Amino acid sequence: xxxxxxxxxxxxxxxxxxxxxxxxxxxxxxxxxxxxxxxxxxxxxxxxxxxxxxxxxxxxxxxxxxxxxxxxxxxxxxxxxxxxxxxxxxxxxxxxxxxxxxxxxxxxxxxxxxxxxxxxxxxxxxxxxxxxxxxxxxxxxxxxxxxxxxxxxxxxxxxxxxxxxxxxxxxxxxxxxxxxxxxxxxxxxxxxxxxxxxxxxxxxxxxxxxxxxxxxxxxxxxxxxxxxxxxxxxxxxxxxxxxxxxxxxxxxxx
Numbered sequence: 001x002x003x004x005x006x007x008x009x010x011x012x013x014x015x016x017x018x019x020x021x022x023x024x025x026x027x028x029x030x031x032x033x034x035x036x037x038x039x040x041x042x043x044x045x046x047x048x049x050x051x052x053x054x055x056x057x058x059x060x061x062x063x064x065x066x067x068x069x070x071x072x073x074x075x076x077x078x079x080x081x082x083x084x085x086x087x088x089x090x091x092x093x094x095x096x097x098x099x100x101x102x103x104x105x106x107x108x109x110x111x112x113x114x115x116x117x118x119x120x121x122x123x124x125x126x127x128x129x130x131x132x133x134x135x136x137x138x139x140x141x142x143x144x145x146x147x148x149x150x151x152x153x154x155x156x157x158x159x160x161x162x163x164x165x166x167x168x169x170x171x172x173x174x175x176x177x178x179x180x181x182x183x184x185x186x187x188x189x190x191x192x193x194x195x196x197x198x199x200x201x202x203x204x205x206x207x208x209x210x211x212x213x214x215x216x217x218x219x220x221x222x223x224x225x226x227x228x229x230x231x232x233x234x235x236x237x238x239x240x241x242x243x244x245x246x247x248x249x250x251x252x253x254x
Contacts, residue, residue: 015052018044018048018052019055019056021044022049022056022062023061023073025042026038026062026071026072026073032065032070032071033070033071034070034071035050035053035071037070053071056074057071060075061074062074063075088109088217089109089121092109092217092219095219095245095246095249096109096123096219097123098241098245099219100123100124100125100126102234102241103125103221103231103234103235104125104126104231105125105127105221105223105231106122106123106124106222107122108121108122108206108220108222109121109122109217109219110139110218110220111215111216111217112147112150112215112216116138116141116147116166117138117140117144117218118136118137119136119138119139141163141166142163142166142167143197143198144194144198144220145192145193145194145218146192146206146208146218146220147218148182148183148192148193148194149186149192149206149220150216150217150218152183152186152192152208153208153209153216154216156180156183159183190207191207191236191240192205192206192207192220195225201225202224203222203225203228204223205220205221205232205236206218206220206239207239207242207243209243210250212250219239219242221238221239223235
């Protein structure tokens, strides 16, 4: 009986692993895939993929594209993603509050989604002149502190691909080389900066981290450029302390 239960456990784990592989394949191909294409991507028999896809479809984890584009990720996964975002916001809110209290400046939390940074939460600064962005607002990767911080956590090949996707094609070699050198600098010091590069009159500093699901997030502090140089030492210190707290909070990330 114990041996039989062990076989059932192993079989159940195998099914979960295969279902996860199918979902990951669909995550990489937002336009959808056929059963045959999925089978080729995950190296499984088509019949096995069809059986698992049927179960995933019944739970709305995947759907058939109404425009004939094949199988796509379903709405139920979006609900899970929203729950995960809420969890991240809750876990990081006290860290944002602490950064704002130490610096007097606005502190932001953003997530990397679909090749851009999306703001999830913000604690407004204490100054009358302060920077404010709306939750849900979208910012680019290559010209912002939070975007550059996320790019610096990626392997070079992935970072290059994200930069080119954002640019709509290959960059001139010298421009790409300069960006990659900047990512190396960020890896070296642990913080990323945007000095009047994304929005004139606003500079920012930030760091990135990955949550327990491997998603990229960043905490950043935008500051009116007129006072950025004066506050930078205090800002760097507050962000490094926040970085230590985040690393402890998400210490199970490999």
